[in-house]
Amino acid sequence: MTTQHRKLIIIGTGPSGFTAAIYASRANLTPLVFEGVQAGGQLTMTTEVENFPGFREGVQGTALMDEMREQATRFGAEILPETVTKADLSSRPxxxxxxxxxxxxxxxxxxxxxxxxWLGIAKDEILSRKGGGVSACATCDGFFYRGKEIAVVGGGDTALEEATFLTKFASKVTLIHRRDKFRASKPMQERTLANPKIQVAWNKTVTDVLTHSVALPTGESVEKIRALVLKDTVDGSTSELPVEGLFVAIGHQPNTSLFQGQLPTDEAGYLLVEKGSTRTCLPGVFAAGDVQDHTYRQAITAAGSGCMAAIDAERWMTEQGIAE
Structure with missing residues (x-):
């Protein structure tokens, strides 16, 4: 197997990867970019994106990623439809x-x-990709549920935060938790339980998502949520909960398995970077986007850190005499 050498390689093609590629290309670093398993990142699983600056009417997630990709290639980035299966960071190169x-x-x-x-029931992940009423981001998609009844699954701070945020739009939010008490912080619990728009379904799990066909103005139809099937974790009984949206807030898993044992992570598995930068503990290795951000997890913040990573890389490469 022949080995190809490049000055700069970028792994990943979400907002952070593409932005890094744009800035690195404009700096004449001629980056090589690997698309990975999910080309375009998590935004390709969403339909309309309304909170990315510059699109006053909103933009489809896939269209936004396509534009970023074309912009990166325009400036000279080489993007390959390949997935990195092994990384050796023990020495340079x-x-x-x-x-x-x-x-x-x-x-x-x-x-x-x-x-x-996801919940492991197949339908939730499928419907999230097709605009069927399932989401893992209240900040991204809450606006679409104005005046509707929705549900949030989870019991940690994130779930309670998202349930509270969604009351700005939804007429009713049912918080589904598999136990009889939350693991969220006490102030967060008090705030959530005091909200009149939030009801809690204790000791319940979602076992199925029931859908119906909804006609679109284009004449096409799409499967949308009409109800959830809930199972009681105490007595095993089942019931239906009519909702038009489901937000899954049981956490995110950073895609860091490639670097296990090679780069330090926090307790949740997110890569650690130096404060105020994208530098990891290894010289010339930088991390951008959701792989190192468990706080914001937005397309715009990911893009911003991609810009930071490219600038950090350019400065380091210049110092090392690698870049002109």
């Missing part, structure tokens, strides 16, 4: 392996993102 070949690089930007944890 760093070594990456895909199913198609082997590559080395002087500098590396990790923008592999994070994946939402």
């Amino acid at each position: 760093y070594r990456l392996v895909t199913e198609q070949g082997e590559y080395t690089c002087d500098a590396l930007i990790i923008a592999t993102g994070a994946s939402a944890k």
Whole structure:
């Protein structure tokens, strides 16, 4: 297997990866970008994005990622439809392996993102991709449920925060939790339980998502949520909960398995970077986007950190005499 060497490689093609590619290309670093398993990142699983600056009428998630991709290639980034299966960061140049070949690089930007944890019932993840009423981001999609009854699954701070946020739009929010008490902080619990728009379904799990066909103005139809099937974790009984939206808030999993044991992470698995930068503990290795951000997890913040990573990489490469 022949080994190709590049000055800079970027792993991942979400908002952070594409933005890093745009800035690196404009700096004449000629980056090589690996698309990964989910080309375009989590935004390709959403329909309309209304909170990304510059699109007053909103933009489809896939269309936004396509535009970013074209912008990156316009400035000279080379994007390959390959997935990195192995990374060796024990020495420089760093070594990456895909199913198609082997590559080395002087500098590396990790923008592999994070994946939402789903309920494991298949339908929830499928409907999230097709605009069927399932989401893992209240900030992104809450606006679409104005005046509707929806549900949130989870019992931690994130779930309670999202349930509270969604009361700005929904007429009623049912918080579904598999136990009889939350694991969220006490102030968050008090605030949530005091909200008249929030009802709690204790000791319940979602076992199925019931749908119906809704006609679109285009003449096409799409499957939308009409109800959830809930199972009682105490007596095993089942019931239906009519809702038009489901928000899954049981956490995200950062895509860091490639770097396990090679780069430090926090307790949740997110890559650690130096404060105020995207630098990891290894020289020439930078991390951007949701792979290192468990706080904001927005497309715009991911894009911003992608810009930071490219600038950090350019400065480091210049200092090392790698870049002109």
